[in-house]
Amino acid sequence: xxxxxxxxxxxxxxxxxxxxxxxxxxxxxxxxxxxxxxxxxxxxxxxxxxxxxxxxxxxxxxxxxxxxxxxxxxxxxxxxxxxxxxxxxxxxxxxxxxxxxxxxxxxxxxxxxxxxxxxxxxxxxxxxxxxxxxxxxxxxxxxxxxxxxxxxxxxxxxxxxxxxxxxxxxxxxxxxxxxxxxxxxxxxxxxxxxxxxxxxxxxxxxxxxxxxxxxxxxxxxxxxxxxxxxxxxxxxxxxxxxxxxxxxxxxxxxxxxxxxxxxxxxxxxxxxxxxxxxxxxxxxxxxxxxxxxxxxxxxxxxxxxx
Numbered sequence: 277x278x279x280x281x282x283x284x285x286x287x288x289x290x291x292x293x294x295x296x297x298x299x300x301x302x303x304x305x306x307x308x309x310x311x312x313x314x315x316x317x318x319x320x321x322x323x324x325x326x327x328x329x330x331x332x333x334x335x336x337x338x339x340x341x342x343x344x345x346x347x348x349x350x351x352x353x354x355x356x357x358x359x360x361x362x363x364x365x366x367x368x369x370x371x372x373x374x375x376x377x378x379x380x381x382x383x384x385x386x387x388x389x390x391x392x393x394x395x396x397x398x399x400x401x402x403x404x405x406x407x408x409x410x411x412x413x414x415x416x417x418x419x420x421x422x423x424x425x426x427x428x429x430x431x432x433x434x435x436x437x438x439x440x441x442x443x444x445x446x447x448x449x450x451x452x453x454x455x456x457x458x459x460x461x462x463x464x465x466x467x468x469x470x471x472x473x474x475x476x477x478x479x480x481x482x483x484x485x486x487x488x489x490x491x492x493x494x495x496x497x498x499x500x501x502x503x504x505x506x507x508x509x510x511x512x513x514x515x516x517x518x519x520x521x522x523x524x525x526x527x528x529x530x531x532x533x534x535x536x537x538x539x540x541x542x543x544x545x546x547x548x549x550x551x552x553x554x555x556x557x558x559x560x561x562x563x564x565x566x567x568x569x570x571x572x573x574x575x576x577x578x579x580x581x582x
Contacts, residue, residue, distance in 0.1 A: 279398045280367070280579075281312060282339025286319045287331050287353055289345030292373045300373045300390045301344050307394040308342075322349065332356025340367045340579070342397065346374020350416060351558035357576060358407060358414045369397050369579030375431065375445055375490065376559065379417045382485035382500060384581045396581040404574035405500045408484045410567055415558045416576075418488040419569065420481040421547070422461050426554040427453045428489060429561055446489040454519050460512050465547040467507075467540060478519065479510040480547065482569055486529070495539070496529030503573035507540040508532075544570035 286308065288301035298321070305319050318338070320331050328349050333356035335341050343353040350370055357365050371394065372380035372387040386392040408415045420428070430449045460476045467473075481488065483495040483506045495506035510522065514536060525531040532539060548566040555562040 279311065280340075280400065280402055281308075281369075281397065282316070283337070284308065284312060284317050284340040284342060285331070285335045285338045285366070286317060286342045286344060286371075287328050287349065288319065288321050288343075288371075289328070289349040289373075290321050292345035292349065293375065297345055297373050300371065303390045304342075304344055304371050304394055307391065308398070311394075311398050326352065328352035329356040329359075333359040335366055336360050336364045338366045340369060342369045342371060344371040344373055346372075347376055347378065347417070347559040348374075350374075350379050351414075351560055354407065354416045354576065355414045358572075362575070365576065367402050367577040367579055369400065371397070376488075378487045378490065379485065379558075381487055381491060382417060383578055397579055399582060400579035401582050402577040403501065403580050405576050405578040406484055406503060407572045407575040408482065408505060408569065409572055410482075410557055410562065410569045411564055413557060413562065414572070414575075415484065417485045417558055418481065418483055418494075419555075419557045419562075419567075420479065420488065420494075421463075421549065421553045421555050421567075422477055422479045423453050423458060423554075424479040424481060424488065424494070425556040428556040428559055429554055431489075431559075446492065450489070450523055451520070454516065454523060458514070458516065458519055459553075461553045462550040463547055465545060467542045467545045469544065475509070476512050477509050478512065478514060479508070480553075481508045482506075482545070483508070484571070492526045493529030494526055494531075496532065500578075501574065503571060504541045504543060505545070505569065505571050507538075507542060507545065509538040509540075511536045511538060544568075 290298035332353040377387040486498040498506035
């Protein structure tokens with residue numbers, strides 16, 4: 277079967293998944309070179325945070341950029357690609373070797389093995405996908421404020437300490453945060469340029485894709501090609517038992533029927549909090565006094581299994 281990859285740059289994080297990234301990159305390179313032929317694949321291993329941004333931004337001569345690793349390198353590579361003019365922007369694909377793999381889940385990419393992911397990429401088709409933007413930084417899947425962001429950021433340290441990955445990691449962190457840090461956050465927000473509205477939230481999630489935290493379907497109907505951001509706000513009051521129940525139900529996207537859950541679809545929003553909350557953008561920390569968020573429709577051509 278012919279492939280749409282063309283000349284390809286594989287950007288890999290060798291430390292992904294507690295050090296398994298190096299072996300995964302070697303295996304992916306072997307499989308891709310065998311299929312693409314000599315000279316069609318370049319490989320770059322990152323050595324420091326942020327390096328993938330520059331590597332992707334310099335990939336204008338390639339047809340495809342692949343990011344191998346977790347949500348962090350995907351986030352960096354996407355931000356690098358967004359520095360290029362739309363007409364010069366390579367297609368974007370991923371080889372998921374992370375703990376959460378939420379964007380992989382959204383794209384339909386397998387995280388079971390490098391072999392399976394490589395086979396999917398070689399047979400994939402290009403489809404236009406939206407990209408979110410917050411204060412000038414791009415995100416492909418998730419931006420959130422409050423307890424869910426605290427959970428996402430806590431998983432980084434917890435993964436190193438415990439070796440847990442995926443849903444088990446997020447559940448352990450989530451239960452700890454709910455038991456000890458279920459904090460209300462007062463906010464003022466404007467949606468699509470409307471009048472500012474105030475409120476309180478435990479969580480305030482802005483999604484391009486439906487999931488965060490290793491498969492929790494916080495915005496279960498979100499689509500990556502509709503030109504809209506999906507917003508989920510969990511409002512007080514929540515007792516501890518109800519908060520835990522909603523958290524567990526969110527794994528299957530079954531939390532949306534509670535009256536404290538507010539769902540919106542918007543093209544843009546701005547939000548500020550009375551006190552700075554924990555904030556994560558594709559799993560990475562973000563700090564500001566106010567957050568201006570919008571969607572860039574069809575900004576990336578992504579590789580998705582047929």
